[in-house]
Amino acid sequence: xxxxxxxxxxxxxxxxxxxxxxxxxxxxxxxxxxxxxxxxxxxxxxxxxxxxxxxxxxxxxxxxxxxxxxxxxxxxxxxxxxxxxxxxxxxxxxxxxxxxxxxxxxxxxxxxxxxxxxxxxxxxxxxxxxxxxxxxxxxxxxxxxxxxxxxxxxxxxxxxxxxxxxxxxxxxxxxxxxxxxxxxxxxxxxxxxxxxxxxxxxxxxxxxxxxxxxxxxxxxxxxxxxxxxxxxxxxxxxxxxxxxxxxxxxxxxxxxxxxxxxxxxxxxxxxxxxxxxxxxxxxxxxxxxxxxxxxxxxxxxxxxxxxxxxxxxxxxxxxxxxxxxxxxxxxxxxxxxxxxxxxxxxxxxxxxxxxxxxxxxxxxxxxxxxxxxxxxxxxxxxxxxxxxxxxxxxxxxxxxxxxxxxxxxxxxxxxxxxxxxxxxxxxxxxxxxxxxxxxxxxxxxxxxxxxxxxxxxxxxxxxxxxxxxxxxxxxxxxxxxxxxxxxxxxxxxxxxxxxxxxxxxxxxxxxxxxxxxxxxxxxxxxxxxxxxxxxxxxxxxxxxxxxxxxxxxxxxxxxxxxxxxxxx
Numbered sequence: 001x002x003x004x005x006x007x008x009x010x011x012x013x014x015x016x017x018x019x020x021x022x023x024x025x026x027x028x029x030x031x032x033x034x035x036x037x038x039x040x041x042x043x044x045x046x047x048x049x050x051x052x053x054x055x056x057x058x059x060x061x062x063x064x065x066x067x068x069x070x071x072x073x074x075x076x077x078x079x080x081x082x083x084x085x086x087x088x089x090x091x092x093x094x095x096x097x098x099x100x101x102x103x104x105x106x107x108x109x110x111x112x113x114x115x116x117x118x119x120x121x122x123x124x125x126x127x128x129x130x131x132x133x134x135x136x137x138x139x140x141x142x143x144x145x146x147x148x149x150x151x152x153x154x155x156x157x158x159x160x161x162x163x164x165x166x167x168x169x170x171x172x173x174x175x176x177x178x179x180x181x182x183x184x185x186x187x188x189x190x191x192x193x194x195x196x197x198x199x200x201x202x203x204x205x206x207x208x209x210x211x212x213x214x215x216x217x218x219x220x221x222x223x224x225x226x227x228x229x230x231x232x233x234x235x236x237x238x239x240x241x242x243x244x245x246x247x248x249x250x251x252x253x254x255x256x257x258x259x260x261x262x263x264x265x266x267x268x269x270x271x272x273x274x275x276x277x278x279x280x281x282x283x284x285x286x287x288x289x290x291x292x293x294x295x296x297x298x299x300x301x302x303x304x305x306x307x308x309x310x311x312x313x314x315x316x317x318x319x320x321x322x323x324x325x326x327x328x329x330x331x332x333x334x335x336x337x338x339x340x341x342x343x344x345x346x347x348x349x350x351x352x353x354x355x356x357x358x359x360x361x362x363x364x365x366x367x368x369x370x371x372x373x374x375x376x377x378x379x380x381x382x383x384x385x386x387x388x389x390x391x392x393x394x395x396x397x398x399x400x401x402x403x404x405x406x407x408x409x410x411x412x413x414x415x416x417x418x419x420x421x422x423x424x425x426x427x428x429x430x431x432x433x434x435x436x437x438x439x440x441x442x443x444x445x446x447x448x449x450x451x452x453x454x455x456x457x458x459x460x461x462x463x464x465x466x467x468x469x470x471x472x473x474x475x476x477x478x479x480x481x482x483x484x485x486x487x488x489x490x491x492x493x494x495x496x497x498x499x500x501x502x503x504x505x506x507x508x509x510x511x512x513x514x515x516x517x518x519x520x521x522x523x524x525x526x527x528x529x530x531x532x533x534x535x536x537x538x539x540x541x542x543x544x545x546x547x548x549x550x551x552x553x554x555x556x557x558x559x560x561x562x563x564x565x566x567x568x
Contacts, residue, residue, distance in 0.1 A: 201293020
């Protein structure tokens with residue numbers, strides 16, 4: 001037996017270091033009970049009594065590498081949102097209520113004021129116009145307080161001087177560039193139907209009279225850029241089209257928007273969806289969608305094949321200014337200039353004007369889906385539906401670059417080559433990478449350098465997916481995330497018999513009016529004298545969470561006994 005094979009002495013330093021740390025055990029216990037391990041400190045001050053209270057708020061992180069409990073809570077919330085909207089049998093957004101007689105009377109009063117204001121304006125009686133404007137503002141406030149939503153009139157006109165004449169130096173109106181909407185010759189045509197406003201899917205009746213309303217699980221994938229192995233790495237990195245892969249990743253959100261626009265028109269249905277964008281093993285983005293209702297699979301494939309997104313930007317096929325010879329900012333010209341001739345580079349508008357004048361110009365890039373489109377029907381209440389919801393939200397709590405493990409040198413090299421290409425892909429008209437191609441970014445400012453744009457698509461952790469990871473249509477569940485959180489709290493309160501006034505502060509000064517005590521909120525610092533150490537706060541939170549869960553389990557057991565009877 002050698003010296004290194006001898007057992008560790010119990011009282012040695014190595015034995016002490018091998019013992020688990022109490023702080024790590026506390027944080028692990030807090031994570032197991034769903035307690036935020038890096039809470040935000042807020043100080044609540046009662047302005048009547050002067051008493052203060054430090055409150056821990058969850059950080060609200062959505063990624064495991066920042067706060068696993070908060071990320072897990074956010075994932076469950078998204079699963080709840082997906083589940084509530086997927087197989088709905090009723091419209092998520094109700095029709096507006098009929099206005100009351102009082103609300104109609106306010107609208108009539110508003111109409112009289114507008115009519116009189118027009119008369120006074122024609123008579124140039126500006127003093128009465130000002131009085132009527134004040135009266136109209138009061139009526140507008142009363143209309144809002146009565147429960148009517150929306151605006152009755154457009155925003156106020158341009159400012160005028162004392163004589164009623166428009167002021168000089170009016171803001172320049174923005175002009176929108178328009179391009180032909182004629183479809184590309186290489187894209188197949190699609191049918192176009194009037195969209196049915198209903199968001200519900202079709203119902204089918206079986207031979208036994210059973211009525212069911214299936215929905216769809218859909219996966220959309222980008223095209224191939226070269227052959228890849230099972231680990232996602234290219235067979236031949238030299239021929240793998242990294243440039244097209246980078247451009248497709250940046251413009252993938254716009255392609256998805258165009259797909260749903262075409263799908264609604266081609267199917268004639270107000271399709272609603274809940275989707276998540278995630279990277280494939282080859283690091284290209286693809287999207288999974290839970291779609292309410294069904295349409296023929298052949299039509300889905302036709303829509304995907306006919307969907308494209310054209311990027312009408314200045315050409316980027318030639319690098320005019322490499323990093324070591326980049327344009328510099330000229331303070332006098334307030335523009336970037338050529339490092340040799342000191343001539344200002346063409347502005348963004350000038351570059352687009354030249355593109356418009358060129359009749360042979362082509363889009364700098366066209367993004368399309370690949371031929372692989374997966375669609376399957378799903379019934380409500382089945383194990384398959386729950387399994388697919390979990391699969392759809394599988395990677396929501398992970399960073400894009402950590403969804404798939406990078407272990408081999410080939411995988412690291414593939415990631416490095418793709419990220420290097422993403423560094424120099426222009427992400428927007430304001431991107432600093434346009435300097436590399438001899439064009440000034442839109443609204444150029446000093447300090448911009450090619451390859452150093454701070455947009456999310458250029459970051460190594462996003463791999464070009466800088467937009468939203470979750471895509472939800474407007475009429476999916478009829479609720480926001482705040483509404484879903486409120487539903488969860490309301491369910492717990494109802495289960496435990498807690499009233500809505502349980503956590504309200506006492507009324508002061510005018511108890512009969514029910515006005516709460518005035519309070520002030522401010523951020524607190526961990527080193528403030530009234531802030532307890534994090535370990536102590538976590539211990540209190542663990543104890544409170546254990547007691548709360550015990551109360552919930554007892555309430556659930558009691559509810560089950562009341563429902564099933566004492567004999568079961």
